[in-house]
Amino acid sequence: MESTPRHKIPATLIPGDGIGPEVVAATVQVLDALGSPFIWDVQQAGIAGVTHCGDPLPDVTLESVRKNKLALKGPLTTPIGEGFRSSNVRLREEFQLFGNVRPVRTIIPGRYDEIDLVLVRENLGGFYVAHEYYIPVGDDPKAVAVATGVNTRDGCARIARFAFEYALKHGRKKITVVHKANILKVLTGLFLEAARDVARDYGGRVEMSDMIVDACAMQLVLNPWQFDMLLCTNLFGDILSDQLAGLVGGLGMAPGANYGNDTAIFEAVHGSAPDIAGKDVANPISLLLASGLMLEHVGKGDLALRLRTAITETLNTDHIRTRDLKGTASTREFAAAVVRRIEST
Numbered sequence: 183m184e185s186t187p188r189h190k191i192p193a194t195l196i197p198g199d200g201i202g203p204e205v206v207a208a209t210v211q212v213l214d215a216l217g218s219p220f221i222w223d224v225q226q227a228g229i230a231g232v233t234h235c236g237d238p239l240p241d242v243t244l245e246s247v248r249k250n251k252l253a254l255k256g257p258l259t260t261p262i263g264e265g266f267r268s269s270n271v272r273l274r275e276e277f278q279l280f281g282n283v284r285p286v287r288t289i290i291p292g293r294y295d296e297i298d299l300v301l302v303r304e305n306l307g308g309f310y311v312a313h314e315y316y317i318p319v320g321d322d323p324k325a326v327a328v329a330t331g332v333n334t335r336d337g338c339a340r341i342a343r344f345a346f347e348y349a350l351k352h353g354r355k356k357i358t359v360v361h362k363a364n365i366l367k368v369l370t371g372l373f374l375e376a377a378r379d380v381a382r383d384y385g386g387r388v389e390m391s392d393m394i395v396d397a398c399a400m401q402l403v404l405n406p407w408q409f410d411m412l413l414c415t416n417l418f419g420d421i422l423s424d425q426l427a428g429l430v431g432g433l434g435m436a437p438g439a440n441y442g443n444d445t446a447i448f449e450a451v452h453g454s455a456p457d458i459a460g461k462d463v464a465n466p467i468s469l470l471l472a473s474g475l476m477l478e479h480v481g482k483g484d485l486a487l488r489l490r491t492a493i494t495e496t497l498n499t500d501h502i503r504t505r506d507l508k509g510t511a512s513t514r515e516f517a518a519a520v521v522r523r524i525e526s527t
């Protein structure tokens with residue numbers, strides 16, 4: 183059996199689909215320049231899983247993540263309206279990655295300055311259980327569409343406790359629970375009730391308030407600075423995290439982490455961006471920042487800080503930016519510029 187060199191940490195690397203292989207290659211190049219501790223086991227999933235192994239979530243990929251308990255993942259394409267179930271959702275379910283953390287911070291001052299927000303999303307329940315079906319009426323097999331959401335009290339309490347513990351660990355002061363308990367009184371009412379119960383244990387340390395999701399969406403545009411952390415159900419967290427990305431420059435600037443009790447998978451918030459795939463124009467910063475979260479997760483906060491500093495200097499001192507940030511740099515040029523910054527410090 184091969185042994186892992188000392189100080190090295192085995193991790194699964196999933197290049198993914200669309201722009202995935204491009205932003206993953208950029209991230210690995212930067213991590214190498216940093217002297218990161220990771221040793222990669224490259225595995226496939228999504229459309230690439232189908233192409234390589236005939237399966238959107240091959241057993242060999244699952245085995246690798248099971249062994250390493252740590253992965254960096256490019257985005258995976260999911261067919262719309264038909265076809266196989268999301269490999270992202272299946273990975274979360276398989277490894278019980280109940281806590282999705284999506285932090286956003288302003289790096290390039292723009293329309294909204296000094297944004298510093300963390301969204302925590304319940305990652306396993308709600309409408310993502312995908313209990314959906316049609317009821318045929320007459321000659322229309324799809325006359326009625328039905329979806330059932332599932333939230334459990336234990337699951338809601340678990341993500342609430344996770345969010346409050348995150349707040350304590352990271353010096354956050356206020357959690358806003360986002361729900362729709364006026365309409366989805368049962369599904370999101372339980373989420374709110376469980377969060378209120380958990381909040382009592384953190385009284386005087388972390389404040390809790392709540393907001394209906396539609397009002398929250400508007401308030402995020404009018405005055406995002408009123409928020410510190412958002413605690414969301416699965417679907418609302420998915421939607422609002424793209425909105426948060428918009429506050430800091432778009433989907434190219436938004437990292438994410440999926441945590442379970444013993445496994446963590448790091449990724450960008452964005453998808454496989456088929457419209458720009460293969461053109462060397464994707465912004466790799468979301469995945470770079472996700473790899474920073476991964477470094478922090480393994481106790482390498484010093485490397486994460488160096489990475490973040492190098493990204494900031496590349497953007498704001500060297501003014502090297504990709505197209506989505508109104509620059510002209512390609513994905514490779516941006517990665518090379520970050521590497522130069524790392525090597526010069």
Ligand SMILES: NC(=O)c1ccc[n+]([C@@H]2O[C@H](COP(=O)([O-])OP(=O)(O)OC[C@H]3O[C@@H](n4cnc5c(N)ncnc54)[C@H](O)[C@@H]3O)[C@@H](O)[C@H]2O)c1
Binds near residue numbers: 258260454457506
């Ligand atoms: N975690 C994941 O793997 C994940 C997340 C979201 C969507 N998806 C999947 O991705 C596919 C495409 O989804 P979509 O088009 O709705 O969303 P998307 O996030 O892929 O793209 C939305 C828009 O943002 C742009 N964009 C995204 N990332 C960018 C980057 N790094 N740099 C520059 N521009 C970027 C795209 O060009 C596109 O115009 C779908 O199959 C979806 O299921 C996967």
